[in-house]
Amino acid sequence: MTTRVLLASRNAKKLAELRRILAAERVAGVEVVGLADVPEFPEAPETGATFEENALAKARDAAAATGLPSIADDSGIAVDALNGMPGVLSARWSGHGDKANVDLVLNQLHDVPDARRGGGFVCAVALVLPDGSETVLRADWRGVITREPTGTNGFGYDPIFRPEGHDRTSAELTPDEKDAISHRGQALRLLLPHLAALAG
Template sequence: MKPRLLFATTNPGKLKELRLLVGDAVELVSLKDLPPIPEPVEDGTTFEANAEKKAREYAAASGLPTLADDSGLCVDTLGGRPGVHSARYAPGDDRARYLKLLGELEGMPEERRTAAFQCALCLAIPGKGAKVEVGRCEGRILTAPRGTHGFGYDPVFFVPSLGKTVAELAPEEKAAVSHRGQAFRKMLPALLALQAGG
């Protein structure tokens, strides 16, 4: 029987990405598959702190090995904002958030629109501690959205090496270059050890 792994998210986009990455190694469940668990307060000042807090608290509450991520967009000219507040940067949906960002960067020359997606991924195993891995994807912010894939800030985040926004990438292409994909590949040995009962 495959081990169960809780991915502590209700974001369907993140869940879909991780299912693609993890394959059949574990039985992946999300918070929506379990009885309600109180949501941890994300009060950390770093992605790593928030990811670890979420993973540890959900693992303790569920009794399951738990993978949690905290990720966001860091824009250099904005001093790293929106950063850990990426999901709460503006009220409303993803579009409202990236439109606010485009408004803040209006008139900014291309060379000053550099940014990075960052992700911290934490695996917490009840009674066995936690492990954190990080990933980073460099790019720049366009002046208008492009593409229909992905979620969040993907339509305005341009990856120069690919000549596309993240929202123009097929899921497999995104997994190959994304911040979450990088962090996950670093975490894969720990997940395979979980599969082996380690």
């Protein structure tokens, strides 16, 4: 018997990532579907002050609307020299999409020396069950913000983020390499025991 679990996202890359991680970790009996696979329901805007609040709100909405165990994540980049911003505003930092967001962060860090260009991706992931029980987990992926974008894999701020211990940006890593160490990969792995329990 297979348990259907909803990933409350329309991002095909996030869906593929969770499916890859479940397969790699040999979690059986769980079928992950996305928002495109269920009837549409009203999705509340992300107004939380933290990644955790946003993830939980999305997962609650999805579970209430579909009756399925629902996973949602909220993630973004927190730049030390910008006091942790863009943070929860990462996706809409410039108001004009990924490339403009990256350009804006690079412009804001224009005069910041290499030694102070630390930062990291943050991912909060929430699992809400139809019975109302909730789990919220968080992972951080530290590194530095580069001076120019490099690489074509990934999305968002990946081309300007070089993880600690690596000489390539997140956008230069293969999907498998990124899954193994990324903020979302770490957070989803923390969730695996809870998903395995659902599958019985």
